[in-house]
Amino acid sequence: DARVTQTPRHKVTEMGQEVTMRCQPILGHNTVFWYRQTMMQGLELLAYFRNRAPLDDSGMPKDRFSAEMPDATLATLKIQPSEPRDSAVYFCASGRGLFSGELFFGEGSRLTVL
Amino acid sequence: GDSVTQMEGPVTLSEEAFLTINCTYTATGYPSLFWYVQYPGEGLQLLLKATKADDKGSNKGFEATYRKETTSFHLEKGSVQVSDSAVYFCALTDPRTQGGSEKLVFGKGTKLTVNP
Numbered sequence: 001d002a003r004v005t006q007t008p009r010h011k012v013t014e015m016g017q018e019v020t021m022r023c024q025p026i027l028g029h030n031t032v033f034w035y036r037q038t039m040m041q042g043l044e045l046l047a048y049f050r051n052r053a054p055l056d057d058s059g060m061p062k063d064r065f066s067a068e069m070p071d072a073t074l075a076t077l078k079i080q081p082s083e084p085r086d087s088a089v090y091f092c093a094s095g096r097g098l099f100s101g102e103l104f105f106g107e108g109s110r111l112t113v114l
Numbered sequence: 115g116d117s118v119t120q121m122e123g124p125v126t127l128s129e130e131a132f133l134t135i136n137c138t139y140t141a142t143g144y145p146s147l148f149w150y151v152q153y154p155g156e157g158l159q160l161l162l163k164a165t166k167a168d169d170k171g172s173n174k175g176f177e178a179t180y181r182k183e184t185t186s187f188h189l190e191k192g193s194v195q196v197s198d199s200a201v202y203f204c205a206l207t208d209p210r211t212q213g214g215s216e217k218l219v220f221g222k223g224t225k226l227t228v229n230p
Contacts, residue, residue, distance in 0.1 A: 004157070031216055042222035043203065056217060091157055099216050101146050101207045105157030 006106035023092030120221035126215035145208035
């Protein structure tokens with residue numbers, strides 16, 4: 001059963017520390033999205049890749065966040081330095097790149113920054 | 115830019131009750147519309163979709179009709195079950211007005227609790 005895999009599922013860290021979240025998209029999917037979910041803002045798009053190329057990162061705070069796809073099986077989202085306001089659930093999703101709107105989401109990484 | 119507005123929750127119903135969750139959208143083009151569902155502790159998953167006006171999406175007893183005249187895509191189910199308890203998200207995408215982007219714009223979600 002193909003699924004998007006995210007690690008870690010839970011992370012508690014202190015302000016100022018670096019946090020790296022990883023995502024393994026479904027094999028054969030060529031689009032990858034990072035979303036952040038909070039109670040106040042709901043789901044916000046942070047970054048979007050197609051065929052490993054970044055196409056849209058306008059929703060991402062550039063001074064502390066970075067997103068990459070070192071290869072087709074791995075996407076990373078890094079926060080350095082982390083701040084308490086970064087506490088959220090971060091979701092990775094992948095798609096077939098067919099403009100169908102059907103994305104497959106991972107279970108999320110819950111980040112708590114103290 | 116494009117946006118989605120859905121009714122604030124939470125919504126609490128008894129089993130077998132009728133469900134409506136309202137969703138309206140703002141878009142400059144002709145978006146495709148979606149409902150995603152998030153069960154506790156899980157990621158979102160696609161529930162149903164409609165790609166053009168008057169289309170009806172349906173799945174697992176849920177339905178939604180794409181109404182261009184009212185810019186709406188309300189989710190309905192005739193008889194809810196306890197297992198339908200989840201957060202429901204309305205969303206849209208329109209690559210033609212998003213520079214070819216496939217990104218989904220989500221509403222804030224509506225939490226549904228169904229009691230036995």
